[in-house]
Amino acid sequence: MTRPNIRFRLAKRADLPSIVRMLADDELGSQRERYENPLPEAYYSAFEQIESDPNHELIVAERNGEVIGTVHLMFLPSVSFQGGLRAQVESVRVDKQFQSQEIGSAMMKWSIQRAKERGVHVVQLTTHKTRVDANRFYERLGFKASHLGMKLSLK
Amino acid sequence: MTRPNIRFRLAKRADLPSIVRMLADDELGSQRERYENPLPEAYYSAFEQIESDPNHELIVAERNGEVIGTVHLMFLPSVSFQGGLRAQVESVRVDKQFQSQEIGSAMMKWSIQRAKERGVHVVQLTTHKTRVDANRFYERLGFKASHLGMKLSLK
Numbered sequence: 418m419t420r421p422n423i424r425f426r427l428a429k430r431a432d433l434p435s436i437v438r439m440l441a442d443d444e445l446g447s448q449r450e451r452y453e454n455p456l457p458e459a460y461y462s463a464f465e466q467i468e469s470d471p472n473h474e475l476i477v478a479e480r481n482g483e484v485i486g487t488v489h490l491m492f493l494p495s496v497s498f499q500g501g502l503r504a505q506v507e508s509v510r511v512d513k514q515f516q517s518q519e520i521g522s523a524m525m526k527w528s529i530q531r532a533k534e535r536g537v538h539v540v541q542l543t544t545h546k547t548r549v550d551a552n553r554f555y556e557r558l559g560f561k562a563s564h565l566g567m568k569l570s571l572k
Numbered sequence: 573m574t575r576p577n578i579r580f581r582l583a584k585r586a587d588l589p590s591i592v593r594m595l596a597d598d599e600l601g602s603q604r605e606r607y608e609n610p611l612p613e614a615y616y617s618a619f620e621q622i623e624s625d626p627n628h629e630l631i632v633a634e635r636n637g638e639v640i641g642t643v644h645l646m647f648l649p650s651v652s653f654q655g656g657l658r659a660q661v662e663s664v665r666v667d668k669q670f671q672s673q674e675i676g677s678a679m680m681k682w683s684i685q686r687a688k689e690r691g692v693h694v695v696q697l698t699t700h701k702t703r704v705d706a707n708r709f710y711e712r713l714g715f716k717a718s719h720l721g722m723k724l725s726l727k
Contacts, residue, residue, distance in 0.1 A: 440652050449653050449654070450653075450654060457655075459655035460651060463651050463655030464651060466649040467650075489650060493660075493662075494618050494622050495622075495662060495663060496619060496630065497605070498604050498605075499604070499605060500612075501614075501618075502618075507648075507652070529724065539723055539725050539726060541698070541721065541723050543720060544720050546719060559724050560722035560724045562722050563721065564701060565699050565701060565717045565721055566718065566720055567715035567716065567719070568695070568715060568716055569684065569696075569713070569714050571684070571693055572693045
């Protein structure tokens with residue numbers, strides 16, 4: 418197994434089209450994103466909120482100057498677990514043309530390490546039940562599917 | 573069905589012992605909380621972070637001046653869903669001696685309404701698979717168990 422030569426860093430505003438392209442590029446994402454040129458303004462305003470909040474880290478994986486993956490880390494203070502900080506992982510994507518190269522795995526391991534640095538006691542995420550490969554992927558990384566993830570759509 | 577006469581408001585520092593008592597008072601909570609007098613300092617520092625962050629609302633349900641329920645609402649900006657804001661519901665508890673009085677239901681309906689006021693497109697939560705009654709409770713409120721909730725403990 419070769420180690421992928423990837424750099425992880427905070428996303429910049431100019432990365433947003435690459436991020437939205439990856440979010441839109443799968444079966445569930447294509448139904449809910451609008452990857453257009455220019456991008457709808459709502460993406461930029463969400464990005465600004467994320468960028469200005471130290472409890473959010475929108476990350477990109479970069480190789481040879483090209484953005485090939487993304488993950489959104491949310492650090493969530495909570496009273497429960499003795500006031501323990503949690504990390505929540507959202508919006509995980511690897512560019513389809515670079516899949517099966519351990520990039521997702523490297524990105525998640527980096528994210529778990531980042532969570533440790535910030536003193537987190539638990540990393541949590543939800544995956545759609547239909548994403549069977551994703552569920553297995555997270556189990557291989559040590560995640561336990563101990564919970565149900567419930568959603569109530571308001572729109 | 574009588575309507576419970578309950579007021580919902582932001583938690584104050586002085587509410588923290590009542591909140592921790594409720595968090596600790598069930599099978600899973602008793603294993604992970606420390607309801608002591610005085611409370612461990614970590615609870616207060618978590619409370620201060622939550623209180624100072626406008627994207628967090630730690631709520632208590634009050635009746636006749638007594639705290640009988642709690643819920644932590646987290647408002648999460650995200651790039652996905654066209655930059656849509658989510659609400660996450662955590663740390664839901666009703667005082668055991670007041671259960672089966674529709675208090676949890678009133679508290680969740682209030683929370684959903686609050687999420688609508690803030691322009692949220694989806695309310696999300698996870699429940700432990702062993703909390704069968706909780707799962708049914710959320711389904712009655714309209715939540716769909718579409719996801720798996722996965723956790724990786726770091727401590």
